[in-house]
Amino acid sequence: MKPPPFHYHDPRTVADAVSLLARLDNAKLLAGGQSLMPMLNMRFVLPDHVIDLNRVDGLSYIREREGALEIGAMTRQRELEFSDVVRTRCPLMHEAILQVGHRQTRNRGTIGGSLCHLDPAAELVSGAAALDATVTVAGPNGTREIAFADFPVAYMTPAIEPQEILTAVRLPIWPQGHGYAFIEFSRRHGDFAIVSAAALLEPDAGGKIARASVTLGGMGQGPVRGREVEQGLLGQAPGDDLFRELCESCRAIEAVDDIHASAGYRQHLAAVLARRALTKAASRLGAAGRPH
């Protein structure tokens, strides 16, 4: 199908975009378009106004500052994919991005667009949750920061007010030598994951686990942290038996039934993929953070 009629706006500054949002009813922000365009073409969304962010200055950058990567909302997924600083400082995100769609879609798709679209199975959404990211949004009263844990408020609904725009995301950097893995199960490569698992491990001086992050994507409304697994890992030496035992708790995570998989199958995948992600992360302990 073809997109419905709308008024088109292409502001050059964030301030102009915010004032357009404040002034216009039923307006939709257009970032890379790799999710919004299909929804327009299928007429799942019918905006009166489309505000195109592609010509807004200053929203595309990747920089390291104060222990985190700061990434502009309109940074293309391909920029992240080929960024040395992302690959070396935030290898989890690098591994996640390789599983986002395809070459052509990553050439257009943006990190901010993916986070705001907030598909529960999206890799960047799970990556942001795993890393305890913070997002910055700009509105009529200036900017504010939102912890990513508070960002999803309902199915595909971010905690952004109608007059606000996501401008940046901050990804805390884990120390050199941490273990990381992002894996997913999908019917075909490039499809949305049925379930994905992200794992991060930080060892202490004696090789025991000092900090852990386990995130399941695709289960339901948004990414879910495997808190029981994370707690159980602390102070332990990494090992397959430990991972297998702890990850059984993922079978209790609430999951949705849909055309792609039953809830029970998702819960099974959650336990299996969480274990595999931890095993892979453990195998990389000591290596992350170095150029490879």
Add this chain to the structure above:
Amino acid sequence: MSEKLDITLNINGRDYPIRVEARKTLVDAIRDECGQTGTHIGCEHGVCGACTIILDDEAVRSCLMFAVQAVGKRIRTIEGLADGDNLHPLQRAFMEHHGLQCGFCTPGFLMLATNVLEKRPDIDDEELIDVLASNLCRCTGYQNIIKAVRAAAQEMRGK
């Protein structure tokens, strides 16, 4: 809301001044307004890759952009691939290796492969298959497309 905008698209080095609604997708503008019908429309929601073009040196799906967004950018389509009567090495390779049957997906595959080989002439098989997996072909079973792109890559590298 159906107001029309005057824009100019640059396709294969030529300017096309056209008048389109903002909601006109880039692929529709390329085909209907500029008459360059070599770019095909498959699914219209970014799944099949048939409408792949090269926009400022990046392969993109032209059904997932509006024409107004391509103003000031260089668009390359299948019509610009051959040099007069001399087919591009990829086009020749697709013929020689039976990389097409009905031909509907072929312009998309050719523009994708062109973009990839221009950027990564030494691309390895694993990465090549990963890249080509983004486009759908219902005839060939893909093996001959992969063979064709590999052969063209060799030729373009000068063996």
